[in-house]
Amino acid sequence: MSGKIFVVGFGPGADEHLTPAAREAMEQCDTCIGYKTYIDLVRPLLAGKKIISTGMTEEIDRGRKAYQLAKEGKNVAVISSGDSGVYGMAGLVYEVLEEAGWDPHNPDVEVNIIPGITAACSVGAILGAPMNHDFCSISLSTLLTPWESIEKRLEAAASADFVTALYNPKSAKRDWQIVKTQEIFLKHRDPKTPVGVVKSGWREGEIVVRTTLDQMADQEIGMLTTIIIGNSQTYYFKDVMVTPRGYRKKYDLVNKGGDLERLKEKEVA
């Protein structure tokens, strides 16, 4: 019997936001492979499992090892936080499998991608409703992407008025990209544009900072931080960050539809 690979996104890391599919993949696997920080976040779910916990730059080894174990008949969960396909392990696992000769049409091991709630969405829910119009997701990590490409995307996102979620905004060794990002956005957007800076959202150690674009780069920011920059319409309703979809411009929100009594509740059996 050949094994299976599950590429799992476990969402923000709180049990309440972990899907049954992701939980089951982690509970049913023989071996769970992941970056140390992620393994630690879900350790209570991994009782009795074999664990391979690797460093940050060992993603390729994680993929190779998963295939090796699955070929030996093991069920393997390769885990990331958030969604497995958004800066997660899904793409790399397929690339490693391809290089190793795996054939999707005649697979010696089965591969399942299990989606999860990506940070832009989980952090958005903490801040209010900032992602409620067209948005971009951009990683500021230059490890695999040249800065020129990232800068071009930041310019495009800022000039076309996208709400923008920044992943991997800053690390101990990489600190100038967030400053440059702020400069780019300030060319196109009001300095008082709402910006949410959230560390470890929905997890132990959560820190939520509601600030504005002109003060974004001055906040405490690290690899566990997700940043959401509002668009030109985003505002703070007290401390709730809201990006309007456009209803209020078009309709009277208090009286639209008139008497609500016509909306009948129906009991459902």
Add this chain to the structure above:
Amino acid sequence: MSGKIFVVGFGPGADEHLTPAAREAMEQCDTCIGYKTYIDLVRPLLAGKKIISTGMTEEIDRGRKAYQLAKEGKNVAVISSGDSGVYGMAGLVYEVLEEAGWDPHNPDVEVNIIPGITAACSVGAILGAPMNHDFCSISLSTLLTPWESIEKRLEAAASADFVTALYNPKSAKRDWQIVKTQEIFLKHRDPKTPVGVVKSGWREGEIVVRTTLDQMADQEIGMLTTIIIGNSQTYYFKDVMVTPRGYRKKYDLVNKGGDLERLKEKEVA
């Protein structure tokens, strides 16, 4: 006792991808409010609940009604598919509450935003790993957003090489935007760029079409369709849509890290 409003994103509509928080909000509420199509998707979870199922353009009434009922002491779930904050009800509920005088610092009813898996991610997992680099999410609906703004965003997304998820790509009355979108992307991207067209992903009636940019607008597309346009690096590995993060350009995926035996499995108690 005052009631509570839960703004719930229930993900793609399959139980396995429904988070415990979303399930609990739907199971614990007195009344569930939503667009008919969405109510029908989760009806088995709503046994015995009061239901207010409204038409597509009655979002404002849904928000107003939720506040009215919550003030009467009811717990109300306002539901959408996907994530509640991505073209969902979260923003509008806050706007309606603001207009009605609700105060987040001294609330007469409590508001909880429950995130979910947005279509870009759930559909991405079906197609393979297409969202695995910087991406944009753009709605083609012109109901609340002028076409000029949408077009500007499409141009920006196409020219800066973002993977792009299209929401609300086409409806019975609105059919030319997807054709125009194709034209815009063809100016910047190869006609053979992979495009995934997914209707009702993870649900009954799921239809998955793997096509290319030059044939995108010819597919059967409706309001239940999500479209994912790859970036310049996206490719089909047989029928798996993969957007590489950049590892293969930099590393030897087969031999990187050398002997995998150094990756020891540890039993965890």
